Structure formats: structure tokens, C-alpha cells
Amino acid sequence: MIEEIIAFIRQVHKAPEEFLPLHAPVFSGNEKKYLADCIDSTFVSSVGAYVGQFEDMVRKHTEAAEAVAVVNGTCALNAALSIVGAGQGTCVITQGLTFVATANAITHTGAHPVFLDSDRDTMGLSPDALRSFLHASAELRNGTPFFKETGQRIAACVPMHVFGHACRIEELIRICDEWNVPLVEDAAEALGSTYKGQALGTWGKLGILSFNGNKTITTGGGGMILTRDHELGRQVKHLVNTAKEPHAWEFSHDAIGWNYRMPNINAALGCAQMERLESVLARKRETAEAYKDFFSKIPGMEFMAEPDDCRSNYWLCAVLFPTKNLRDEFLRYSNDHDVMTRPVWKLMPDLDIYSKAVNDGLKVARELADRLVNLPSGVGGGT
Numbered sequence: 001m002i003e004e005i006i007a008f009i010r011q012v013h014k015a016p017e018e019f020l021p022l023h024a025p026v027f028s029g030n031e032k033k034y035l036a037d038c039i040d041s042t043f044v045s046s047v048g049a050y051v052g053q054f055e056d057m058v059r060k061h062t063e064a065a066e067a068v069a070v071v072n073g074t075c076a077l078n079a080a081l082s083i084v085g086a087g088q089g090t091c092v093i094t095q096g097l098t099f100v101a102t103a104n105a106i107t108h109t110g111a112h113p114v115f116l117d118s119d120r121d122t123m124g125l126s127p128d129a130l131r132s133f134l135h136a137s138a139e140l141r142n143g144t145p146f147f148k149e150t151g152q153r154i155a156a157c158v159p160m161h162v163f164g165h166a167c168r169i170e171e172l173i174r175i176c177d178e179w180n181v182p183l184v185e186d187a188a189e190a191l192g193s194t195y196k197g198q199a200l201g202t203w204g205k206l207g208i209l210s211f212n213g214n215k216t217i218t219t220g221g222g223g224m225i226l227t228r229d230h231e232l233g234r235q236v237k238h239l240v241n242t243a244k245e246p247h248a249w250e251f252s253h254d255a256i257g258w259n260y261r262m263p264n265i266n267a268a269l270g271c272a273q274m275e276r277l278e279s280v281l282a283r284k285r286e287t288a289e290a291y292k293d294f295f296s297k298i299p300g301m302e303f304m305a306e307p308d309d310c311r312s313n314y315w316l317c318a319v320l321f322p323t324k325n326l327r328d329e330f331l332r333y334s335n336d337h338d339v340m341t342r343p344v345w346k347l348m349p350d351l352d353i354y355s356k357a358v359n360d361g362l363k364v365a366r367e368l369a370d371r372l373v374n375l376p377s378g379v380g381g382g383t
Ligand SMILES: *Cc1c(COP(=O)(O)O)cnc(C)c1O
Pocket: 072, 073, 074, 075, 098, 099, 101, 102, 160, 186, 188, 189, 210, 211, 212, 221, 222, 223
């Protein structure tokens, strides 16, 4: 069965023999042209027209009110969390099944992460797990939510949209609203995905995207902070830009800001990549549908299809094996045969650095983590 799966993966990607990466970037549009233009202009750094243009393109695509381009997704999340009030003496709720950047962005604000379980179908933060945790462990004091065990204020909740599939974002927002917990979306993997027709990253108070080299589109390194609130968006842009008050020559700063602004040269790459986003999404969807169809015919295998109400960007396609042993055997065989596959990230409390963090047992997340494999999901050349 394993050989059969490998043969099919190679067929889908029209890669009969060569090394097949998990997700390689493709630069087949105006990338070189815009980069050359950017260099010729000398505006390669934090001032230049491409940054605004790239923000406009992402803002229009996501229908956010404001989109602020920054140096990477981790810094985007770190700043977003600080801005909604995470810091020393607080905790932030997220899911145990996520990339380490989510947890690190929380920790670097000074807050302590709390890791809760995922839903089986979305792989994202489970509303039931969130409700249970808040009901058992939180209390509102004059409308402010606190974690009773530690006395920490609950500063935010950060669901993550795993591999571009939407978590139950509307229900999570409803619960967070009841408890006065600001919700910040980690949509790093989800550019181009929607829930009930609305772009992921625009549901929460703030949301973030990543344009790292392995994401759906890339700016080399890059990220974006999204919001539907104009005033908050302006505040975010100010703070990630050293909080400098606009003036022709004077340097005056009215807050302790960050130097997180995306350089123009990265944004130039981003503009060319955004021009091709629709065709990239269409190609990724074709790949996902081919995988889905193939795995539906293999007993015991389960392709992770987009959940209800979600249109996924299918950033990384994922399939569940019937057992951990079979999954591990597949990982070994495929990587030995030049087809790059990988398991999902270790659950956060399984890392030494987060082994002491509060968690709810992560029962569903653990089952997913034991059986899941990411398959090659890039769009190759020619898009
Ligand atoms: C990629 C990613 C990030 C961080 O993005 P960078 O741009 O690499 O800093 C954050 N969260 C998740 C879930 C990611 O997949």
C-alpha cells in the first residue's frame, strides 16, 4: 500500500523521479521585475511604494479594514497580542496542536500559554474545550476574566487555523465575547481560506498572516496584521513603525513601539506573489481533490478535507493513517524515497520548553498527532 501511495503522490505532482519537496515557493510571475525595480529605486528598506501596494492587495483580498505588513508572522502575533493586553501576570489560551511560533509569540509578551484540545475535524481549538476550561477554571471579576488557579488575567485567546482549515471561529468568538476575552486569530497558514465566506484572519479583534518561504505565498520572510477596525489598524501600524509621530525631520515617539515594519524589497516580492494567488489556490485545490478521491478508496485512510462552512486554501494536505506504526513506516519510506512528508508538530506540552504549561490533556490533538502525515502540497512550476 505504501508504494501505491508514493506512486500516486508522484503522479499528482508530475514528478516521476526527482526529489519532491513538501511545499516549495514558485516565482513564475513579475517577481524578478518588481525586485529589480525596487533595487533601482534605492527604496529597499522600510519606506517605499511596494509596502503600501502589498498591504492594499491583501486588504482587498481579505476585505479587512486595515492590513499592516510586518517582518514575519511571529512578530505579527507577538505585537498583536501585546496590543490587546497580553503581558506579565497574564495568560493566553491557545491550542496544543500548533507550530511553536504561536506559543513563543505568547511567551515573549510575558504571558503564560494555556494549551487546550482541538476538534477532530478542523484540528483547530475546540469550542467545547474552551467552554469547559473557562467554566471550570475562570471567573469574571468586575467583567475582567481571571484564571482562578494562578490569579492571572486571561488576556487573549488565540485559535490557529491548521493547514488552512478554519476552526469553529464563530463559536469561539461567541464564547470569548461572553467572557470578555479578546480573540486574536493565528491565520499564519490561512491566506485565501474563508469561513462562511469571510476571510480567515478577519474574524478576531486582530488576525495575523505569514509569508514565510513555505507558506501559500511568500515575501521571503513576512507577515501581516489584519483588522476590521480602522482605528485599531492605524494604531497597529503606528506601533510596529517605532511609534514615530509623523514629521518631516523631527524624531518624536509617543509609545515604546517595535521596528517590525516589512521592508519594501520583501513587499515587492509579495506584490508579484499576490498577482498569482488565485491561480495558486486553484492549483492547490486540484491537488487536494485528487488526494481526497484517491484516499477515499483506501480502507482505513482518512484525508483531512475542508470542514463544514470552510473553503480551505489547502496549504498543506494532510491524511490520517489507521495506526501510528503504519504512519511512522510511511514517513520513513517516503523520505527515504525522495518524497518529502512529515508528521504534524509535536504537541506544545511535549516540548521541554512548554512541559510545565497548563493543558487539558489534549486527547483529540494527541490522536491526530499520532496518525497524521503532511503530503507534498506545492504548486510546482507553470502557475
Ligand atoms: C508559519 C507560522 C507562524 C509564524 O510565521 P513566521 O512568518 O514564520 O514567523 C505562526 N504560526 C503558525 C501556525 C505558522 O504556521
